[in-house]
Amino acid sequence: MNTQKLDSHLITNILNGDRSAQFQLFELTKGMLYSTCYRIVNDEDEANDVLQDAYVEIFQKIHMLRQPEALLGWMKTITVRKAILHSKKKIYFDPIESAEMEASEDFDSWFDAEILDQAIESLPTGARAVFLLLSVEGYSHREASSMLGISESTSKSQLNYAKTLLKKRITKLLQA
Incomplete structure (x- = not known):
């Protein structure tokens, strides 16, 4: 992902609810976040579902972001938590001998x-x-x-x- 395109002007526009800026953020980050989803859920369709849920939450809560420079980490945390929540009923911890x-x-x-x-x-x-x-x-x-x-x-x-x-x-x- 090219983080240079994720500058303070774009972040400001995103925080102000600019839909085109939100779409640009989606385009810049979807590959990285999909990869995160897929690694956790280990299924392409489920990874797409989790990614969609993550973006819904991201754009619903983006106005709550206190440190705009932490945007990518914040997005990744939401995505990881969504993927784990989605997989929780499928995650089994083997007893280790x-x-x-x-x-x-x-x-x-x-x-x-x-x-x-x-x-x-x-x-x-x-x-x-x-x-x-x-x-x-x-x-x-x-x-x-x-x-x-x-x-x-x-x-x-x-x-x-x-x-x-x-x-x-x-x-x-x-x-x-």
């Missing part, structure tokens, strides 16, 4: 984004949600656990579980 957890080793192998995407999509829903929120979206364990309705220790164990599974699945995909 201690044997499934390996000591963290350096993973020193080359692989492309397609292999990583395949491996992430194959994670159990709970591990995938935690991994995406922490490792991709940059949320803290406290924030992720609050959004997902789990404890911080569950967030931490699910992240380690996700990393362990990713190593195994990437290695398997590379050998295929």
Whole structure:
């Protein structure tokens, strides 16, 4: 996304209810926010539904934005929360056996984004949600656990579980 096009003049127009400025914001951000939705819900149609719901809330509440320079982060937070809420009934946290957890080793192998995407999509829903929120979206364990309705220790164990599974699945995909 070209954030240079998201200047203070555009933000001012958006906050003043200018529909063309809102459409311009939509055009500038839809790819980024769709990607966020898709990574969490893991389904194209559902990601589109979540994205639509997110934009409805964004434009309904944009007048409440206190710091215009935080617009993108605010939009992303709304989108992530909508995606999690949409997926909440589908997110299941696998019980983790201690044997499934390996000591963290350096993973020193080359692989492309397609292999990583395949491996992430194959994670159990709970591990995938935690991994995406922490490792991709940059949320803290406290924030992720609050959004997902789990404890911080569950967030931490699910992240380690996700990393362990990713190593195994990437290695398997590379050998295929």
